[in-house]
Amino acid sequence: MKNELPRNTVVRLSQYRRLLEKYKYLDEPYIFSHDLARMLDLKPVNIRHDLMLLGISGDRRKGYSVNALLEKIGESISCPGHGIVLVGMGRLGLSLIDYINNSESCVKILAAFDVDPAKVQTPCEAVPAYSIFELRDYITKYNIKTAILTVPSEETNDILPILLDAGIKGILNYTSEQLIVPDDITVRNVDVISFLEEIAYFVKE
């Protein structure tokens, strides 16, 4: 039953949901795929295809029901209480804790880890902080499946085996290292340099 939607569809469904949650407050009960497309800089054909995969069809004259979309998307990509750990409590790590745990997403950071005892002892955030030596036990104990990696690149190869050993199946990788992992592990790289080099390419005159 699981893993039946294509990767890009899942990403877009998550984007639709967050846009529609704001759109809801406009009291517009319907939305057209081309409006969704414009607001999200996507192609209408992709949106219609994604929604078809969920078994949702729009009304030719009115568009898609916003409530029906939210309900169906919720059923498809809900992740009730999906708790994650964050490794690396630098500026980036702390800003992500703030951002993610204050969002309305069902994904929440439950604990943060760092090699630096000083960072761990300063309870600066709304999550408990632990030494890296407790990482493996924490993941196992709470059956955590997803980790965010915000350590300096040179620490990546020390941390990765701990995560995999402890049972982590998905990693959001903010380091500039490419993670070499088994096939059953999902890795997404947040690669700000690639984003910027792409923009630079398109804005050049």
Next chain:
Amino acid sequence: MKNELPRNTVVRLSQYRRLLEKYKYLDEPYIFSHDLARMLDLKPVNIRHDLMLLGISGDRRKGYSVNALLEKIGESISCPGHGIVLVGMGRLGLSLIDYINNSESCVKILAAFDVDPAKVQTPCEAVPAYSIFELRDYITKYNIKTAILTVPSEETNDILPILLDAGIKGILNYTSEQLIVPDDITVRNVDVISFLEEIAYFVKE
């Protein structure tokens, strides 16, 4: 001459380059597309297609020449001295300044802006910091084309018109707002919640 490569190709070229710059130190003169694919979690067919667009063909038995790849990619997506501004000097903004300006990319942050005078007066980073009131003039004066937006979401609609008015053509958007912009503006959204919700979908049992 410009804007001839597809968007996804440009993103991947940037990824190839950064991987190959590290790979170079292994003293391996050749690399196969399937090795690049494995290291970057991409499909070999996409890689071969991208490299074909650059007019590079591999040797069936040896693979692609690493130096030739780096040279051709450099010609295609070089961005010499592509200076950008960053708006929003919170934790995320400061961590990005660190990261980007210490990378080997040709993209560099030249100046940072914030509404908060306290943040602007603390010269904590290697870039000059200015009040948001100086944003428009700075962009015009230095002919800046790209901006990174790391302000709180509720400030987005105040900042966006200033950027567009001043001549910004590309925006890397870290806010959770969808930016409504004219067709000639390139926007990329860094959407950590979508990344995480996608991972959560695929790691669920």
